[in-house]
Amino acid sequence: MKKNISLFLLTSILLVSCNTNSVPVTNSGKLKVVATTTIVADVVSQVGGDLVDVQTLLPIGTDPHSFDPTPQDIAKVADADIVFANGAGLEAFIQHLLSSADAEGKIVEVSEGIVLLAPPEAEGKEQAQNAGDPHTWTDPNNVMLWVQNIESALSSADPSNAEVYASNAAAYDAQLKELDVWIREQIDQIPAENRKIVTDHRLLGYYVEEYGLEQVGAIVPGYSSLSEPSAQELAEIEDAIRALDVKAIFVGNTVNPSLGERIAEDTGTQLISFYTGSLSASDGDAATYLDYLRYNTTVFVNALK
Numbered sequence: 001m002k003k004n005i006s007l008f009l010l011t012s013i014l015l016v017s018c019n020t021n022s023v024p025v026t027n028s029g030k031l032k033v034v035a036t037t038t039i040v041a042d043v044v045s046q047v048g049g050d051l052v053d054v055q056t057l058l059p060i061g062t063d064p065h066s067f068d069p070t071p072q073d074i075a076k077v078a079d080a081d082i083v084f085a086n087g088a089g090l091e092a093f094i095q096h097l098l099s100s101a102d103a104e105g106k107i108v109e110v111s112e113g114i115v116l117l118a119p120p121e122a123e124g125k126e127q128a129q130n131a132g133d134p135h136t137w138t139d140p141n142n143v144m145l146w147v148q149n150i151e152s153a154l155s156s157a158d159p160s161n162a163e164v165y166a167s168n169a170a171a172y173d174a175q176l177k178e179l180d181v182w183i184r185e186q187i188d189q190i191p192a193e194n195r196k197i198v199t200d201h202r203l204l205g206y207y208v209e210e211y212g213l214e215q216v217g218a219i220v221p222g223y224s225s226l227s228e229p230s231a232q233e234l235a236e237i238e239d240a241i242r243a244l245d246v247k248a249i250f251v252g253n254t255v256n257p258s259l260g261e262r263i264a265e266d267t268g269t270q271l272i273s274f275y276t277g278s279l280s281a282s283d284g285d286a287a288t289y290l291d292y293l294r295y296n297t298t299v300f301v302n303a304l305k
């Protein structure tokens with residue numbers, strides 16, 4: 001009998017502690033949320049509004065493929081109620097970070113449910129098994145799914161404010177739909193024969209598919225900025241740029257542009273900088289996700305039309 005009572009007590013304590021975890025209470029009354037990239041953080045802030053306190057792990061201008069968390073980042077994650085990540089394999093550091101912070105149960109991958117683009121066959125050899133394109137945010141239609149995932153996670157953690165999250169999500173969704181229409185109108189200004197692009201790594205797959213551009217190739221083949229092209233791959237991309245008369249090479253402003261500069265010089269093509277895995281500072285060209293896509297789209301149109 002004594003043993004049963006102890007078990008009962010133990011179960012009660014466990015239930016109480018689980019309950020405490022699922023109904024987070026902070027000093028400010030706000031949900032404490034960590035987001036990995038500045039882009040994820042902005043979209044979470046749009047849905048969470050004043051009800052969430054969002055901390056961003058990756059500093060502005062950081063390449064998400066090569067980020068290495070600090071002990072302070074582990075502490076932020078340990079302290080958070082929810083950790084929002086892009087998912088889809090973008091954050092190579094995430095499993096180690098979550099286990100270091102004992103926070104495996106806090107993760108919400110905003111790209112959950114998006115059908116990922118598969119690696120092109122020729123480039124598949126260096127990809128991990130089943131790895132798809134992680135750059136889901138380049139198509140605002142995917143970010144509409146992010147918004148649903150974020151709304152659902154915030155509402156589960158803070159059900160008393162579910163209506164506010166739903167209303168914020170609906171308002172932001174309408175802005176994403178407007179942006180989608182605007183991008184289509186902009187891309188329409190590019191003559192069909194000029195809609196061919198080369199990027200530093202293969203990061204615009206969802207965008208080019210949605211808006212009818214053609215990705216001729218990438219300087220670094222594959223979905224990560226980290227690998228290096230062989231001499232043969234460099235020769236092939238230069239041949240393709242010349243053969244298809246590609247008007248511009250687009251290099252993300254978080255990676256070293258030297259290879260892109262060399263290819264641009266060899267082929268007489270213009271080299272254009274744009275935003276890839278990070279927003280700009282708050283006074284920059286791409287302070288929000290909506291501004292980021294507007295800015296990049298304008299850059300593409302001006303270079304190709």
Ligand SMILES: [Zn+2]
Binds near residue numbers: 201223
């Ligand atoms: Zn990337």
